[in-house]
Amino acid sequence: MFAGVVVSKTMLTNQFYRRLVWPTIAPITRATRQQALNGHNHNGGSNGVLLWWSRRLMSSNNGGGGGGGSLDNNFLTAQQSLKGLTAEPDNDIKLRLYGLYKQATSGQCTAPKPSAFNMVDRAKWTAWSQLGQLSKSEAMQQYVATVNSLTGADGGGSGGQTRGQQTPNDKEDGQHLLVEKRNGVTKITLNRPDKFNAITKPMYESIASALNDAANDETIKLAVIIGSGKFFSSGNDLSNFEQAFKQFKGDMRAGTEQSAKVLQHFVAAFIDFPKPLIGAVNGPAIGIAVTTLGLMDCAVASDSAYFQTPFSSLGQSPEACATFTFPHIMGFSKASEMLYFNHKMSAAEALQCGLISRIVPSAQFDDYIENWIFGDKGLVNTCYPKSMQCSKQLVKNDSFRLKLHEINKEECDTIKERWISDECLDAIQKFLQKKK
Structure with a gap:
């Protein structure tokens, strides 16, 4: 608004928050979308599609998922746990989760830097690109740990109450x-x-x-x-x-x-x-x-x-x-x-x-x-x-x-x-x- 010095991290919408859980990473063809709905919807509705699509991503990005089964499962579980939070995380954590998700599923950021006018995409790009050469497995581990800290699953979390929740x-x-x-x-x-x-x-x-x-x-x-x-x-x-x-x-x-x-x-x-x-x-x-x-x-x-x-x-x-x-x-x-x-x-x-x-x-x-x-x-x-x-x-x-x-x-x-x-x-x- 007016000239001043105190600031929150950036401006994010609820739609962007939902994209932290189900980001657009690659085009889904009509055939693969129907395959997900018809043959792989084990949990019903969109959750089944999310799990299937995540496994598809992990398989393609990790060479079929060899050697990382336990971590992959924890990663998928963390995504589901994130949807069940009762309190919305602050923007720092949203951006961190977005960056870690992209790093875990797509690797190091090579996308062009968005314009300054597109502040949401610019903030997301920054959160991803600053992870540098962090490996996919390390990104998955950090993603899981961050979600666990939000849900209290690590024993030291806040039970869904996060820093900066009430502004x-x-x-x-x-x-x-x-x-x-x-x-x-x-x-x-x-x-x-x-x-x-x-x-x-x-x-x-x-x-x-x-x-x-x-x-x-x-x-x-x-x-x-x-x-x-x-x-x-x-x-x-x-x-x-x-x-x-x-x-x-x-x-x-x-x-x-x-x-x-x-x-x-x-x-x-x-x-x-x-x-x-x-x-x-x-x-x-x-x-x-x-x-x-x-x-x-x-x-x-x-x-x-x-x-x-x-x-x-x-x-x-x-x-x-x-x-x-x-x-x-x-x-x-x-x-x-x-x-x-x-x-x-x-x-x-x-x-x-x-x-x-x-x-x-x-x-x-x-x-x-x-x-x-x-x-x-x-x-x-x-x-x-x-x-x-x-x-x-x-x-x-x-x-x-x-x-x-x-x-x-x-x-x-x-x-x-x-x-x-x-x-x-x-x-x-x-x-x-x-x-x-």
Whole structure:
């Protein structure tokens, strides 16, 4: 989706998962298909065809199967066991199983490398080709061991529960976004410190909802967004691509359309927020965690913070109205460094160019925010809420907000095309390969 650093392995569909068990390896003629159905369907239905076809493959690939009967049987049993899993393995394991199956039945990969645009086939090709000269028997052994670890057949498995089975996007995100109302302040805390506060799709929706709720709550004077742990936010969680891909059964364009709508709605909540909105940047900020600062009314940062928008390194384009706010705040030259050239801006540089209003020592940051907002001489006790809102309305009036909404739509229309571009898909694929 948007510029960020956290990613799942790749985007795979349920259809691809089924192909792990019954991949297309060689053409089956009408005669051999009928032979399988009529004369070799010992187990009934498609399972019989699968077993017969697997034996046919093993016979042709292993010289009739001589000397490997026990391993061959274990290999066939593992394929059947894989179909009975109650929990779907994560993508790392799917790809590994695919690569091992191909290596065991066809040997070393000699197929041409698929284009970057075809991400599923590219990921499958990589999983197979990286096995190199691994022998067929070794590939079979590793395949069997991997399946046994999933089913618990080796005594040390997880009984079908696999690493990464439940992703942040699959469950309620309340624990990943903390919303607290206190003394007239809505405090929104990004709470995924183990993932550097990368933002999932439910978090985007929850942040927008929290801002809209605070806007309509007469008891709320202002809102503040902060991160937990050492990062403010590493930006978009690129597993959002995977979730959209699965939701729309591999239709990339439908997935990007839906993602663009989520983005536009998210940014609109910042544009329309009528009360003071503060960014408390407790650590590094990347991607959309930086661009949204341009829509806030004030941002302060710890001395451990830095700011980066790596759009061109990911083959993407800016969002959150940064194409307007960044030149407006810091001038065209510095904005170009950020938006085109992936410049990593220090806290001192951000202060100098006006992206933030002050720098606070990291060790004192939490205490500073607490006193600045809630202290005896803090904002809550010294600033009348209607006065602040009237001032903001003059600074960001209706025509200004209308302009931002137009820019938001234009940016979203552009980025959804970038998400399916060769450059973006190639960049994501390279990132996946670096993570291995």
